Amino acid sequence: MNTTSKQSRRDFIALSGSALAGSFFLHPVAQALSIFDKPGQKMKLAMVGTGVRGLAMWGRDVIRAYKDQVEFVGLSDKNEGRMKYGKTFMGVDCPLFLSADQMIKETKPDVLIVTTMDSTHHEFIVKGLLAGMNVISEKPMTTDEVKVKAILDAERKSGKKLIVTFNYRYSPHRQKLYELLRAGEIGTITSVDFHWYLDTSHGADYFRRWHGRKEFGGTLLVHKSTHHFDLLNWWLDSDPEEVFAYGSLEFYGKNGPFRSKTCRGCPHASKCDFHWDITRNEHLTKLYVENEQYDGYYRDGCVFREEIDIYDKMAVQIKYKNNVQVSYSLTTYSPYEGYRIAFNGTKGRLEAWIKESQPWDE
Ligand SMILES: NC(=O)c1ccc[n+]([C@@H]2O[C@H](COP(=O)([O-])OP(=O)(O)OC[C@H]3O[C@@H](n4cnc5c(N)ncnc54)[C@H](O)[C@@H]3O)[C@@H](O)[C@H]2O)c1
Structure with missing residues (x-):
């Protein structure tokens, strides 16, 4: 959008x-x-x-x-x-x-x-x-x-x-939610429960890259949640009036049991659940690995690097101008990826549980 x-x-x-x-x-x-x-x-x-x-x-x-x-x-x-x-x-x-x-x-x-x-x-x-x-x-x-x-x-x-x-x-199910809300199916919306789960594959990937530093991506509350906040503004057809948030880093970064600079050459590779071999992807190798000499950027940074300073769990309370109250959270080490959302209204409740991906095959 x-x-x-x-x-x-x-x-x-x-x-x-x-x-x-x-x-x-x-x-x-x-x-x-x-x-x-x-x-x-x-x-x-x-x-x-x-x-x-x-x-x-x-x-x-x-x-x-x-x-x-x-x-x-x-x-x-x-x-x-x-x-x-x-x-x-x-x-x-x-x-x-x-x-x-x-x-x-x-x-x-x-x-x-x-x-x-x-x-x-x-x-x-x-x-x-x-x-x-x-x-x-x-x-x-x-x-x-x-x-x-x-x-x-x-x-x-x-x-x-x-x-x-x-x-x-743009996704069809998010557009459908919009249509149902605008059609007044649940009356006036009063509050929203919105919880987004990033898994240990895609979610972990943010911690390998520049996104792991506040100074580059503004934390995932900006880099990632910007999508979710945009959806909320659109679904609710209003703007936030009051916002406060909590965030903490308790899983990635300094919390890991061991660390290295990159996955390539890591002495802990055989026992690390997050070990990832970028060289198995030709496009990413040509894009990043073969050009490290120009800027020193490593696309396969260790998810347990000490320098990581973003949050890996986040919770936000929002009060919108139209009086809708939102409870939002973002988790980055969930076993599967997706979101749960519920809109509470004066005539009912609209819920969705969208599972987008998981690190294992069905
Ligand atoms: N809409 C989405 O779902 C989505 C998905 C992925 C990325 N993005 C956004 O796309 C943008 C790029 O992300 P990416 O994943 O391609 O990252 P990336 O690291 O692959 O690419 C960023 C590029 O910008 C260059 N760069 C950084 N600082 C620069 C500077 N000061 N001057 C010139 N070049 C500079 C880097 O060398 C790199 O080639 C980000 O803003 C990201 O938030 C959006």
């Missing part, structure tokens, strides 16, 4: 809901195309952040879906090797830039796509807006309130648009 910070949620829902029968939403690139004002020309895209997300969802998939309407004019990343591999992966023939400033100046894109690490989004969003282009940024928009303010100021000053992408709203 995408929302624009220039459009109210109600306006956006009215617009997208009436336009789309089977789905509520426009792809962010389609949304950018809808405000593209150069008839007969392809929309010029440039992307900063040629990691796993950028290359597949914003690179390869966008080229496949919109090849007649868009063209990539530049790619930028601080890791030269990853950027070169990305160009081949995407099958494009555009110039590469270590400096996003230079890319923006030389290629003058219509839209800048930002798919870098979360804590750096604001830097590129602000640069793009102030250089006069619309920007599409991966979630989360950014990681703290100072950066939020810088982005909103740049949007106001430039008159350009930022589209932040929230793909969780």
Whole structure:
């Protein structure tokens, strides 16, 4: 899902809901195309952040879906090797830039796509807006309130648009929940119980990567829960008024029984439940392992590294402007992955238990 910070949620829902029968939403690139004002020309895209997300969802998939309407004019990343591999992966023939400033100046894109690490989004969003282009940024928009303010100021000053992408709203069962709530099936919603479980495979993976440090991803309450909070705002059609949260690190990081720097070469590999051999995945090896010499980033970091400082269990209480009370939690070492949600209303209760994955075969 995408929302624009220039459009109210109600306006956006009215617009997208009436336009789309089977789905509520426009792809962010389609949304950018809808405000593209150069008839007969392809929309010029440039992307900063040629990691796993950028290359597949914003690179390869966008080229496949919109090849007649868009063209990539530049790619930028601080890791030269990853950027070169990305160009081949995407099958494009555009110039590469270590400096996003230079890319923006030389290629003058219509839209800048930002798919870098979360804590750096604001830097590129602000640069793009102030250089006069619309920007599409991966979630989360950014990681703290100072950066939020810088982005909103740049949007106001430039008159350009930022589209932040929230793909969780696209899934059919979440859209069905939305439809049932809007249809008034349970009357007025009064409270919500929402509990999300990350398992010891996908959940653990956050602790292997840059996400394990507050300074890079703002903790999973920002990096991951941003999806869940976006769903809540949309389902409830309101905004939070009061929020408080608890978080603690009790399983990963310093809590582990032993540790190493990376899974590769780990002396505890044979007894570690979290040992993971990245070299068995060719794409991830080409993307990260073969480019470690450029930035020293290890994609298979030990989940028990001392430096991990994010929370692995989190609980949040939210009071919405429309008086709905929400109890939310996020657990990162569950045996299976998915979520339980219950909406309590004046005419009934709507419940869902969605099991998304598990680390073992059925
Ligand atoms: N919507 C979703 O479900 C979803 C899923 C995965 C990732 N994401 C988002 O996509 C973004 C990228 O995540 P990823 O998993 O691809 O991470 P990644 O580490 O694979 O890629 C990030 C890239 O950004 C580059 N980078 C970091 N800082 C930079 C800087 N200052 N200047 C230039 N390049 C820089 C890195 O070198 C790397 O190539 C994140 O914002 C993440 O939250 C969203």
